[in-house]
Amino acid sequence: MVIYGGLPQGYDIDMNKNREHHCDVLVIGSGAAGLTLALRLAPLSKVVVVSKGTRSEGATYYAQGGIAAVFDESDSIESHIEDTQIAGAHLCDDNVVRFIAENAKESVQWLIDGGVPFDREEQDNDDETPRYHLTREGGHSHRRILHAADATGMAMQNSLQDNVHNHPNIEVLERHNALDLITHQKLGNDDTPNRVLGAYVWNRNKEVVETVHAKFVVLATGGASKVYQYTSNPDVSSGDGIAMAWRAGCRVANLEFNQFHPTCLFHPDARNYLLTEALRGEGAYLRRPDGSRFMSDFDERGELAPRDVVARAIDFEMKRLGADCMFLDISHKSDDFITKHFPTIYEKLLTFNIDITQEPIPIVPAAHYTCGGVMVDTEGRTDLDGLYAIGEVSYTGLHGANRMASNSLLECVVYATSAAESISSKLDNVSMPISLPHWDESQVNCSDEEVVIQHNWHELRLFMWDYVGIVRSTKRLERAMRRIQLLKQEIDEYYGNFRVSNNLLELRNLVQVAELIVRCALERKESRGLHFTLDYPELKENSGPTIQTPDQPC
Structure with a gap:
C-alpha cells in the first residue's frame, strides 16, 4: 500500500520512532483563533494544540492595534457593518459581516472575563461599570477599538495561554510542524465517505514524524505573508493550513487580496x-x-x-x-x-x-495579512467533513477586497466560538479513528543539498514581491506563474527523495499558496481593494469571490 502523500511504500512499525497522539479535537495553530477554540471545547473534550514554534510565536502576539467592537453608545452595529463593507470595496459577504458585528461585543466580553487587560478610561468611582478606552483606526467612522496600550495581541495571547496552561484537557505540542491531513480518500478508502481522520506532524525536537488521531481537525495556522520578500509577519506565517486544505480537496477563494x-x-x-x-x-x-x-x-x-x-x-x-x-x-x-x-x-x-x-x-x-483562504461557512466548516478553518487561514467573506483594521482578531474569536459550538454538537456522533498508518521514511535520505531549498526559497519570495506585489499586471502575473511551475517540480522531486525539514515543509506550502494567489489574481479582471492591476484599472459592476477548486485531492 502506498502511504498517503506520495512517499515510499510500506508501514514503519518502529514505535520508538513514531509516537501516536489521540484526541477529540486537533487544533493546528496556537494564536487567538486556535487557543480560543481550545478553551471553548476543553470542558467537553480532549484537545491537542500543535504549535509550529513556541506557543506564543504567531501573528496574534505581534498584533499591536486592537479588536473592534461596538462599546460606545454613540456607535452602532449598523455603522460597523457599513464601515467594513466600504473598507472591503463592497466585496464583503453581507450576512457574514452582520454575523461578526452582532457577535463582537459578546466575544470581546469573553476575553475580558478571561483576563485580557484592555485599557480603561479613568473613572471617579471604582464601583461603576468599567468604561474602556476606545481608539479609532483607518476605515472606522467611530472609536470602537479596544486595546491594551499598543500591545493588544501580546495581552490577548498571554491571557489565553495562561488559561490553556491551567486546563487539564488541553495539551500543547510546541515546535511541531503539521505536514499533511489524513483522510479516508488519501488512505485509499474510496468506498468510505471522505472525512478527515487526523494529521501527520513533524516533531522538531526529536526530528521524527508523529501521527495524531482526531475526531475533528481545526486549521488555525494564520496567513501566508511569508511568500513575500518583505513582511510584517513572524516566520511561522507560511500558508501551511491553506496548502494542506487544498491538498485535501478544499476550495479556496480571494487569495489575490494580500494586504500590505x-x-x-x-x-x-x-x-x-x-x-x-x-x-x-x-x-x-x-x-x-x-x-x-x-x-x-x-x-x-x-x-x-x-x-x-x-x-x-x-x-x-x-x-x-x-x-x-x-x-x-x-x-x-x-x-x-x-x-x-x-x-x-x-x-x-x-x-x-x-x-x-x-x-x-x-x-x-x-x-501583512491574507484576506482570502480556505472557504468556510459561518460555523467554520470547510468542504471536507470534520475539518474546520478559523482565523486568517480562512475565507469567511468578512474582509472582502481589503481587511478593515482590528477586524481580524475579532474574526478569530467570533469564528472560534461558532466552530466550537458546531464541533461540540457533533462530538458524540463521531468515532475515533482506530488505526492509521505511520509515516514511512524507509526509502528517503537526509539531504546533502540544503542549498537547493535556500535558493528556491529566496527566488520565490523575490519574484512574488516584484510580480505579485502592490501593483500588478497580467504580464507580471504570467511571468510569476511560469516560475512557480518550475519551482513546484523541483520541490516535489526534492520532497519525495529527502527527509522532511522545517524549511522544506514551509517552502512546499509557500509555493502551493503562491500558485493559488496568482491563479486568483489572473481571474480577477478588475482593480478592487488590495488587487490593483495596470491592465484592468476599473471596477466591474458585478464582482464576486475568485473561487479555486482542486481537480482532486493530491
Whole structure:
C-alpha cells in the first residue's frame, strides 16, 4: 500500500520512532483563533494544540492595534457593518459581516472575563461599570477599538495561554510542524465517505514524524505573508493550513487580496517591525523625505484612509521620487501623550536610535495579512467533513477586497466560538479513528543539498514581491506563474527523495499558496481593494469571490 502523500511504500512499525497522539479535537495553530477554540471545547473534550514554534510565536502576539467592537453608545452595529463593507470595496459577504458585528461585543466580553487587560478610561468611582478606552483606526467612522496600550495581541495571547496552561484537557505540542491531513480518500478508502481522520506532524525536537488521531481537525495556522520578500509577519506565517486544505480537496477563494501594511519600520536591523495603525488614528502624519504631507493628494480621508489606499500612495511616492522610504511622524504630539499611548513602540524604536517624540519614523509597506483562504461557512466548516478553518487561514467573506483594521482578531474569536459550538454538537456522533498508518521514511535520505531549498526559497519570495506585489499586471502575473511551475517540480522531486525539514515543509506550502494567489489574481479582471492591476484599472459592476477548486485531492 502506498502511504498517503506520495512517499515510499510500506508501514514503519518502529514505535520508538513514531509516537501516536489521540484526541477529540486537533487544533493546528496556537494564536487567538486556535487557543480560543481550545478553551471553548476543553470542558467537553480532549484537545491537542500543535504549535509550529513556541506557543506564543504567531501573528496574534505581534498584533499591536486592537479588536473592534461596538462599546460606545454613540456607535452602532449598523455603522460597523457599513464601515467594513466600504473598507472591503463592497466585496464583503453581507450576512457574514452582520454575523461578526452582532457577535463582537459578546466575544470581546469573553476575553475580558478571561483576563485580557484592555485599557480603561479613568473613572471617579471604582464601583461603576468599567468604561474602556476606545481608539479609532483607518476605515472606522467611530472609536470602537479596544486595546491594551499598543500591545493588544501580546495581552490577548498571554491571557489565553495562561488559561490553556491551567486546563487539564488541553495539551500543547510546541515546535511541531503539521505536514499533511489524513483522510479516508488519501488512505485509499474510496468506498468510505471522505472525512478527515487526523494529521501527520513533524516533531522538531526529536526530528521524527508523529501521527495524531482526531475526531475533528481545526486549521488555525494564520496567513501566508511569508511568500513575500518583505513582511510584517513572524516566520511561522507560511500558508501551511491553506496548502494542506487544498491538498485535501478544499476550495479556496480571494487569495489575490494580500494586504500590505502601509507602515513597517525601514531599518537595516529591523526585519519586520510593524508600526500600528493606531499611530495614524491618534494623529500621526505621513510625510515625504522633504517633510511635506501627501495623503490628501490621494484620498480625502488622508492618513485615515483604508490600508490599501495608504499602501498604494506610499508605494507610488517611493517610486515617483526614487526614495527608499517615506516617514510617519507623531512628534507634533506631546511627549506624555506619545509615551502613554505607545510605550512599546517608543521603547522599541529607542533601541534603533529613533526617538519618536522628536523625529519622524522611516517606513515602507510590507505584506501583512491574507484576506482570502480556505472557504468556510459561518460555523467554520470547510468542504471536507470534520475539518474546520478559523482565523486568517480562512475565507469567511468578512474582509472582502481589503481587511478593515482590528477586524481580524475579532474574526478569530467570533469564528472560534461558532466552530466550537458546531464541533461540540457533533462530538458524540463521531468515532475515533482506530488505526492509521505511520509515516514511512524507509526509502528517503537526509539531504546533502540544503542549498537547493535556500535558493528556491529566496527566488520565490523575490519574484512574488516584484510580480505579485502592490501593483500588478497580467504580464507580471504570467511571468510569476511560469516560475512557480518550475519551482513546484523541483520541490516535489526534492520532497519525495529527502527527509522532511522545517524549511522544506514551509517552502512546499509557500509555493502551493503562491500558485493559488496568482491563479486568483489572473481571474480577477478588475482593480478592487488590495488587487490593483495596470491592465484592468476599473471596477466591474458585478464582482464576486475568485473561487479555486482542486481537480482532486493530491
